[in-house]
Amino acid sequence: MNPNIQTKADSTTQLEPILEIRDLITEIRVPGRSLRPVEIERLVVPRGQVVGLVGESGSGKSMTAYSVLNLFPTAAASIHSGSIVLDGVDMVKVRENERVKIRGNKVGMVFQDYALSFNPVITIGKQLMEQLLTHGRHENAKAKVLSVLDEVGLSAEVFSRYPHELSGGMLQRVGIASALVCDPPLIVADEPTTALDVTVQAQILELLKSIQKERNLSILLITHDLGIVAEICDLVYVMYVGQIVEHGTVHKIFKSPSHPYTQGLLQGASSVQSVGTHEIRVAIQGSIPGLTEIPSGCRFHDRCPHTMEICRLQQPGFYEVDGLQAACWLHDAEHSHG
Amino acid sequence: MSGSGAGMSLWRYAAMRIVQSLPLILGIIVINFLLINLAPGDPVTALIGDFPAPAEYIETVREQFGLDQSLGVRLLTYIGNVLQGELGFSFNYRVPVLELVLARLGRTLVLMITTIVFATAVGLGLGIMAAKWKDSPLDKFAVGFATVGYSIPVFWSGQLLILLFAVRLGWLPSSGLRSTRIAYEGLALYGDMARHMILPVLALSLRYIALTTRLTRSSLIETLNSDYVVAARTRGIPATRILWNHGLRAAATPIITIIGYHFTFIVAGSALVETVFGWPGVGRLMYESIGARDYPTLLGILLMVSIAVIIVNLITDIVYAFIDPRIKYD
Amino acid sequence: MTELRRIAYYFRRKHFAMFGLLLVLALVTVAVLAPQIAPNNPHAVSRDRFLSPGADARYPLGTDNLGRCVLSGVIYGTRVSLFVGLAAAATSTFIGILIGSMSGYFGGKTDAFLMRFTELFMTIPRFVLALIVVAFFGSGLDRLILVIGVLSWPGAARLVRSEFLSHRNLPYVDSGRVSGMSHLRLIFVEILPNIIPPVIVVATLDVATAILLEASLGFFGLGDPNLRSWGGMLSRAQSHIRTAWWMSVFPGSAIAVTVLGFNLVGDGLNEAANPRMQIEGGST
Numbered sequence: 001m002n003p004n005i006q007t008k009a010d011s012t013t014q015l016e017p018i019l020e021i022r023d024l025i026t027e028i029r030v031p032g033r034s035l036r037p038v039e040i041e042r043l044v045v046p047r048g049q050v051v052g053l054v055g056e057s058g059s060g061k062s063m064t065a066y067s068v069l070n071l072f073p074t075a076a077a078s079i080h081s082g083s084i085v086l087d088g089v090d091m092v093k094v095r096e097n098e099r100v101k102i103r104g105n106k107v108g109m110v111f112q113d114y115a116l117s118f119n120p121v122i123t124i125g126k127q128l129m130e131q132l133l134t135h136g137r138h139e140n141a142k143a144k145v146l147s148v149l150d151e152v153g154l155s156a157e158v159f160s161r162y163p164h165e166l167s168g169g170m171l172q173r174v175g176i177a178s179a180l181v182c183d184p185p186l187i188v189a190d191e192p193t194t195a196l197d198v199t200v201q202a203q204i205l206e207l208l209k210s211i212q213k214e215r216n217l218s219i220l221l222i223t224h225d226l227g228i229v230a231e232i233c234d235l236v237y238v239m240y241v242g243q244i245v246e247h248g249t250v251h252k253i254f255k256s257p258s259h260p261y262t263q264g265l266l267q268g269a270s271s272v273q274s275v276g277t278h279e280i281r282v283a284i285q286g287s288i289p290g291l292t293e294i295p296s297g298c299r300f301h302d303r304c305p306h307t308m309e310i311c312r313l314q315q316p317g318f319y320e321v322d323g324l325q326a327a328c329w330l331h332d333a334e335h336s337h338g
Numbered sequence: 339m340s341g342s343g344a345g346m347s348l349w350r351y352a353a354m355r356i357v358q359s360l361p362l363i364l365g366i367i368v369i370n371f372l373l374i375n376l377a378p379g380d381p382v383t384a385l386i387g388d389f390p391a392p393a394e395y396i397e398t399v400r401e402q403f404g405l406d407q408s409l410g411v412r413l414l415t416y417i418g419n420v421l422q423g424e425l426g427f428s429f430n431y432r433v434p435v436l437e438l439v440l441a442r443l444g445r446t447l448v449l450m451i452t453t454i455v456f457a458t459a460v461g462l463g464l465g466i467m468a469a470k471w472k473d474s475p476l477d478k479f480a481v482g483f484a485t486v487g488y489s490i491p492v493f494w495s496g497q498l499l500i501l502l503f504a505v506r507l508g509w510l511p512s513s514g515l516r517s518t519r520i521a522y523e524g525l526a527l528y529g530d531m532a533r534h535m536i537l538p539v540l541a542l543s544l545r546y547i548a549l550t551t552r553l554t555r556s557s558l559i560e561t562l563n564s565d566y567v568v569a570a571r572t573r574g575i576p577a578t579r580i581l582w583n584h585g586l587r588a589a590a591t592p593i594i595t596i597i598g599y600h601f602t603f604i605v606a607g608s609a610l611v612e613t614v615f616g617w618p619g620v621g622r623l624m625y626e627s628i629g630a631r632d633y634p635t636l637l638g639i640l641l642m643v644s645i646a647v648i649i650v651n652l653i654t655d656i657v658y659a660f661i662d663p664r665i666k667y668d
Numbered sequence: 669m670t671e672l673r674r675i676a677y678y679f680r681r682k683h684f685a686m687f688g689l690l691l692v693l694a695l696v697t698v699a700v701l702a703p704q705i706a707p708n709n710p711h712a713v714s715r716d717r718f719l720s721p722g723a724d725a726r727y728p729l730g731t732d733n734l735g736r737c738v739l740s741g742v743i744y745g746t747r748v749s750l751f752v753g754l755a756a757a758a759t760s761t762f763i764g765i766l767i768g769s770m771s772g773y774f775g776g777k778t779d780a781f782l783m784r785f786t787e788l789f790m791t792i793p794r795f796v797l798a799l800i801v802v803a804f805f806g807s808g809l810d811r812l813i814l815v816i817g818v819l820s821w822p823g824a825a826r827l828v829r830s831e832f833l834s835h836r837n838l839p840y841v842d843s844g845r846v847s848g849m850s851h852l853r854l855i856f857v858e859i860l861p862n863i864i865p866p867v868i869v870v871a872t873l874d875v876a877t878a879i880l881l882e883a884s885l886g887f888f889g890l891g892d893p894n895l896r897s898w899g900g901m902l903s904r905a906q907s908h909i910r911t912a913w914w915m916s917v918f919p920g921s922a923i924a925v926t927v928l929g930f931n932l933v934g935d936g937l938n939e940a941a942n943p944r945m946q947i948e949g950g951s952t
Contacts, residue, residue: 069572071568071571071572073565073568097576100574100576101574102574103571103572103573103574104572104573104574104575105574108573109569109572109573111565111569113565116564116565116566116569117565117566117569118566118569119566119570119584119587120566120662120664121587121588121661121662121663121664122584122587127570130570130575130583131573131574131575134573134574134575134576134579135574162663162664164663164664178573182574361784362784362787362788362791365788366788366791366792369788369792369797373800373801373804376804377804377805378804378805384804485684485928485931485932485935486924486928488931489876489924489925489927489928489931490920490923490924490927491880491883491884491887491920491923491924491927493884493887493902493906494902494916494920494923494924497902497905497906497909497916497920498916498917498920500909501909501913501916501917505909505910505913512909512910602791602792602793602794602795605793605795605796606793606794606795606796606884609795609796610884610887610888613887613888613906614906624796624799624888625888628799628803628888628889628890629889631803633800633803633804636796636799636800636803637800639796640792640793640796640797640800643793643796644791644792644793644796647791647792647793648791651791
């Protein structure tokens with residue numbers, strides 16, 4: 001058995017990565033027990049690259065996004081252990097009052113529910129100003145807000161508008177503006193286009209792409225839409241029930257996925273895109289298990305078409321397969337049958 | 339900050355609400371009219387009160403209110419009289435009702451406004467702390483206090499305060515507007531009156547504080563759990579700042595609700611409290627008028643208070659629209 | 669049935685709701701058994717005036733200015749308060765259901781008119797109007813119930829209306845309409861049973877405010893002259909507050925405990941029926 005985990009998939013960059021997650025366990029305490037929606041051994045976002053994190057709903061993608069900020073919508077969730085080094089600062093170790101200075105300043109977040117991400121009774125301008133001023137950017141704050149609104153394709157008039165006066169597409173542009181306003185090196189975008197109309201989706205995606213290029217941004221893009229991944233991402237991490245099962249460059253993943261789950265995802269995606277729905281229909285039997293019923297061994301074993309004895313007993317490590325990293329026993333020399 | 343377009347629609351909204359209030363005022367006048375005419379016996383009794391009035395005066399009233407005419411004509415006559423500020427004459431006090439009520443209004447307003455300011459401050463503070471430290475012992479105390487305080491009738495809390503602070507401890511006066519034995523002057527007079535106000539204000543405040551605490555707490559908890567607050571935190575806005583900037587803006591709504599839409603409650607409350615503490619305001623006047631069967635005074639108070647309530651509700655709606663920009667577009 | 673079970677489950681878990689329920693049940697028991705429990709005839713005057721509690725074993729809570737037993741007055745007062753509270757709340761709920769269902773079901777002009785009418789009744793200061801009506805028409809028990817009931821329906825009407833608005837276009841109503849059911853049948857047989865839980869919440873809270881209103885009228889000397897009520901007892905206590913604290917403390921506690929009981933049950937039902945909804949309490 002030779003789990004050679006440490007092979008560099010991100011050798012494209014020599015710089016220190018903007019985000020590196022290691023051995024992260026996020027837990028949700030419910031009465032009587034603790035659930036673990038996220039257990040990530042390693043996830044890296046190199047500088048200036050767009051990293052996709054894909055998986056079905058329920059796979060723990062959004063919890064991963066919140067983990068990056070070490071901030072959760074519910075008090076029941078928290079980080080159990082691990083490290084999340086964001087631009088040199090470990091978001092797990094550092095004190096809360098330091099984290100507050102990082103959120104919105106060193107990392108911007110874009111939400112799926114753009115309609116819910118702004119206070120309905122305060123103007124857009126005031127809310128963006130509040131963010132700038134909170135992070136100590138007092139100089140030319142208003143000019144900065146106006147220029148960022150312009151950057152996302154909104155007129156200066158939006159400054160004095162209330163959220164309910166804007167369309168969904170415009171609000172999501174504001175969402176992106178808010179993520180950008182403090183010029184962070186990293187953006188975490190959680191399903192940024194999912195709730196939008198199909199035509200608007202394309203525009204927002206185009207906007208993200210051009211801004212990324214212009215600013216040389218790093219983006220962690222969380223999505224269930226493989227079409228988006230293909231269009232914008234450099235690297236992909238595939239997530240299943242809280243764990244990464246495969247990662248590598250977009251090109252290689254799409255060309256020759258080596259994990260059975262990724263293979264299923266891709267087959268489903270090609271059949272789905274023609275229909276135009278947004279749900280991934282995995283071409284795999286069964287459905288994703290809940291956190292209370294996580295299978296032993298490889299978490300995918302009861303849905304996998306290639307299940308072996310070892311899969312039920314033990315979790316696989318990562319194996320390098322044609323430049324991809326896949327956590328699957330099929331690629332273990334001892335267990336695979338060729 | 340808002341453009342001229344938004345400003346226009348606020349004015350338009352205000353104008354619309356004012357127009358909508360007119361039928362309500364008419365409705366109130368009609369209800370008063372019906373009360374007079376449905377009262378047992380001669381409507382004159384309701385217009386004069388249960389007094390041995392001189393026959394000439396009864397005739398004058400009959401004529402003035404057109405009591406020999408048909409109901410329709412009487413209604414129009416009545417509306418005309420009310421619109422001219424003609425609310426009848428109190429035989430008990432031998433002054434026109436309008437004059438009588440206005441003379442006492444100031445004292446009632448002092449009581450009500452002091453209560454609103456005091457109770458809002460305390461209730462807001464308690465509600466904020468309860469929401470901020472939800473499920474803490476402080477929160478449990480606040481919730482318990484609010485529930486119990488909300489269940490105690492104001493006149494009984496008034497009596498309890500008298501029993502404790504006036505009878506038992508002898509710290510504060512239990513009744514009246516000012517001391518009768520010592521004639522204070524100047525600043526000391528105000529101090530004396532303030533001392534007389536403490537217990538009535540406390541009595542009237544209890545239920546108000548309870549209500550404010552409850553609504554502040556629940557709206558703040560709801561706000562702090564809302565998506566936009568989570569989103570604001572991801573932008574790095576510190577929790578305390580969110581509480582003050584976003585939370586309190588949301589808490590303003592229930593506060594305005596209480597001051598505005600529960601205005602009738604404080605009117606009733608002050609009537610009862612004035613009676614307990616012998617505070618010579620409009621509420622005490624109501625109590626005295628019932629004893630004296632001084633119906634014109636009671637009806638006049640009803641009319642004036644109802645119109646005051648309509649005006650306060652109107653202002654409340656407009657303030658709402660000012661605070662929450664979404665309302666105008668409904 | 670499942671609804672009931674859910675509420676029962678909730679009440680077992682939330683002690684405050686259970687406590688309120690026990691208070692209400694205890695008060696109902698006291699009201700029913702008043703003749704058996706009360707040590708004296710509540711109306712019997714005696715020469716033992718202003719006896720303080722404990723001074724005479726025959727009057728555990730003392731006597732008032734006419735030498736009447738305070739404890740017996742408090743016990744019999746339970747009957748008045750509960751009867752007026754429940755009957756007035758039933759009246760106001762009934763009117764509220766009638767007006768609210770018409771408003772919400774028919775919508776349009778009917779709704780607009782009925783809501784203006786409701787707004788008018790919400791605007792009128794209830795306490796002042798009740799005072800005048802009772803002063804005019806007398807303060808018998810029946811009239812108190814009617815006045816309080818007729819002045820308290822707007823809350824129920826608005827709730828019923830909003831429930832009907834959300835139900836009127838649901839598939840089961842549509843299919844009933846298509847199959848030719850009459851409006852009356854749709855309103856009262858098809859829709860109404862589905863909105864009972866929130867209506868009960870409002871009705872319970874209305875009992876509390878009705879009891880407060882009855883006590884307030886009694887305090888102004890406008891209770892039923894033939895019955896001893898808590899409000900009336902407090903009115904009398906006011907004149908003797910410096911000498912006979914017990915005349916105030918016991919009837920006042922009785923009001924507070926009763927109102928608290930109904931408020932707790934109402935809050936409990938409210939949270940059990942809909943954890944996120946908060947119905948505001950009414951006002952006196």
